[in-house]
Amino acid sequence: MSSKSIRHTRDLFLFSISLIYLAAFASLYVQIPGLYGDNGILPAKLVVKSEASSWDELLQGIPTLLKLTPKLRLTVQQGMDLLCFCGLGLSFLCVIFAQMRDTVSFILLWMLYFSLYQVGQTFLWFQWDILLLEAGFLTILLAPFNLQMPIKRFKVAKHHQHDSIMLWLVRWLLFRLMYMSGVVKLTSRCPTWWGLTALNWHFESQCIPTPLAWYFHQLPDWFLRLSVAITFFIEIAVPFLFFAPVRSLRLFAFWAQILLQVMIILTGNYNFFNLLTMALCISLLDDKFLGYKQKKKSNGSVINYIAAMVAYGFLGCKTWQLFGMELTDKFTIESKITFTEKEFDMFVAKVTPWTIWFAAFSFAFEVLTAFIRCFTEIKEVFWKNWAAVQCAIFTLVGASMLAISLVPYATLHKDIEKVVPHQAVALHSRVSDFHLASSYGLFRRMTGVGGRPEVVIEGSNSLENGWREYEFFYKPGAINRRPPVVAPHQPRLDWQMWFAALGSYQHNPWFLNLVYRLLDNETDVLDLIQYNPFPNKPPKYIRAQLYKYHYTKYGTDKNSSGWWTRELTREYLPALSKDDSSLVSFMKQTGIIESGKKSKSGKSDASFVSRLVSWIRRKIGQPEGFVFVMTVILTALTTKLITRTILS
Template sequence: MEWFTAPEYGLSRLVFQRALAAVYLVAFLTAALQFRALLGERGMLPVPRFTARVGFRRAPSLFHWRYSDRLFAGCAWTGCALSAALIAGVDGLLPLWAAMLLWALPWALYLSIVNVGQTWYAFGWESLLLETGFLAVFLGNDEVGPPVLVLFLLRWILFRVEFGAGLIKMRGDACWRRLTCLDHHHETQPMPGPLSWFFHRLPKPLHRVEVAANHVTQLAVPFLLFTPQPLATAAAALMILTQLWLVLSGNFSWLNWITIVLAVSALALPSGDRSFPAAPLWYEVVVCAVAALLLFLSHRPVRNMLSRRQVMNRSFDPLHLVNTYGAFGSVSRVRHEVVVEGTLDEVPREDSDWREYEFKGKPGDPRRWPRQFAPYHLRLDWMMWFAALSPSYAGAWFGALVERLLENDRDTLRLLRRSPFPPDRPPRHIRARLFRYRYTSWRELRETGACWERTYVREYLPPTRLATTGEPSP
């Protein structure tokens, strides 16, 4: 079928595949380095406890058959190795069927991780990586030209990411309609980056321009993805520029980067007069069948986008094949942070020697400038932001975090920037307090060197110690 492939997108496919493999590498590396404290046998939300109550059909994962920390580590590091092989272009050296299998392996491994990841993996970019990774299986290698149907479905994902985010903003917080959300967002976003303070201090008229440009990019430009070239390339390029702006303004894990990767697939990059062999019949049949399935499953995210009760970041099937996306339907006006402290005193008092734990990414010491971590994902730091919004977000894991800190648990401490206690002297008590954080002014920054100013709000967790049972006790 002559219409089946689009040889002119050969270079776009190549760049897309290598970039997607790099995102996979970051995702698997994040899992390998953090899982023991979060999901391990002694983690805050252990996988065996989850698989005991949630069946395979609801959350398909190889860990339903067997779980051990060693097996999880093996899966994560195998995913890293497969991702590195794909970055190196090994799929281009294999027969078509073997290349498809090579792309299917990291998808299956990451699906197994996400489906047992619980709260730690309940982010929209997890489903976005899985949905994009599933389509990458059918994109082919140098034995065939890029399939038109798969290229279309990649644009369909990008459309839902952008348009869904635009709709949720217009339907959500009134500040998006008033063009005032960026008066607050750079200060209250989950994890500020090294330039976020400067973005916040931009003139308010420029913030209005930013919001207006965002609405255009998310609500109007996505429709141009389905127009002839060069309009589609111009639309994709504008989305890439917008995402790079967001990369500079904060730490949003790999959300911005995988959106950029999707936009690359819509670019008409010059590739000369490259020709490809005719696609085998079995491949055409498989791609057509997968495309029909995904288009059928798309009715659920479409209904969600059209609904006045639109929800963000939801999977409609356990394989995360077609999902709905969105971000920041509401924007906080005030930033709160949970500050965790410990003391060696046997009897905790207000004047005890309380020492603060420092997290890697979330604000803590007002004088410590935020760092750039994205696309690497600091899962605990992100969830601490949710915990500050409401204790209900932390109910499943915060007590376990306190218990691990009281034990000086090595894997948990590795998630932090610094523990104030030596390895052989764990704290006797842990407490948590809620503070309001705000960016300092230019004058305050010059005088104090602090980028944050914080004010005590209330007690979040009273002084807590390990009871004789090993569980935290107030």
């Protein structure tokens, strides 16, 4: 694939990553005080305890730019505000101006998000945050280095022959993401995936469903089982077409992935994750798909057509066979898995190592064609050699990234680890702290089978009666409240409440921190919660109850019966008071009580930067997360449209 044929494709990918960074920074910014502030649930100051005076100190322990913020006389919370706001501003400019989408900008964006991730603790330890770090690092390699020479003749080209090599790495990341996500569902031996009944529970049990999830939950059982089979087809079989030499097969793979992501977006709030996956799918496209004219090439269209038909026929027949599909008299399609766990384990053990060898061959072929283009598409001798040197440099970088990615990829099966070179393992161990390559696999096991567990926090001034519920913005609570649409914003407290319900408070120590803050009516934390039943004075006691939630059935009047039904399962957390000895002891161990003391430093200690950061925070206030994120995104897109209209 010529570098000229993917120039606009590359630019679209860079634009998409810029937009996702913008959403990620905007979403996190409004939650920093309640999550990481000095009086938040997990104060970041307890993680960042040292100041860096040298490069070595910066990289020691937890490498984060927050170690430098004390030099600006900023608290850790103000430092997070500064980093997040810088990320907001820079990604905002990258969305508007194509010239800003260069290597330097994406290096800064990656460093800013990585620094925040390092202190994010459990509220930032999600697969999509890690995926953004890996995709963001690849974006650095793909983005142009906009160095403007004083002499026009030496102006840096808008595209390079090695662009196709870097875009191949993005495609390889997409392959690993989808293939691993599909395989782990079956290797986990979860009975709902093997029985094709996962969607019977998924729409109800996922973290934050959308209103459409209620309607999808009511679909016929045969259709839901068929949808699970199609999901396996898209996640396990289709990714092999990402590297097909036939363009129509790659486009088919693109549309299949887009269909899956759109359906997920319609039924679930997964913040920027699905948008990021769709951005990775851009690596399957070319400029012709985007409407840009290309030079006509005489290729074997008939051969490509035949190859595509053979591939479609093979995939269709194997899918029909492996999932035992059968058309019934009622015009429904019944389906069931016809292979055994042992047979699938043999498939993974045999096929996955070949994907590694195939990836190495495909990467080598991409490199070879890039070098050939250096000497065939460029006329001047000097620029031929310069392009070849660039290709050589990026080939080494690309080969290193490929080698690093094989280590987490090999976790799919124990036999695959034998194929990964020892040099790759050693290289991965050196850079593992920077999350340049990770393993993926969402919904390994289906949760909420038999009803979704939900923790409901209650407060009261008496142990006997008067218990009133705290209502969160987005997670299920009141049974008559409609599920929200909140993506691309991620309410991280609501998400962790979902995880807390799957376990116990002993395995989620942050939950006790939350309870302690509620017993103190801490404003920053209460800003993350929609309804505080004790606005004037905190309650004496707080407890948590575990409920089991179910969707109401189709045909019921949601105006009277609500969207949910629920029944009490058990007590999740016994009633605690602020002076409870066990709670106080735990708060002292974690440092919450000491960190909860508000800063009393005088104004003379505040620097200009700290006053500016605090002023911005006061001006923005505490808006609702989804509204703030969408306002920022729409403002950026509108400004881009106006700017483009004026400049044109």
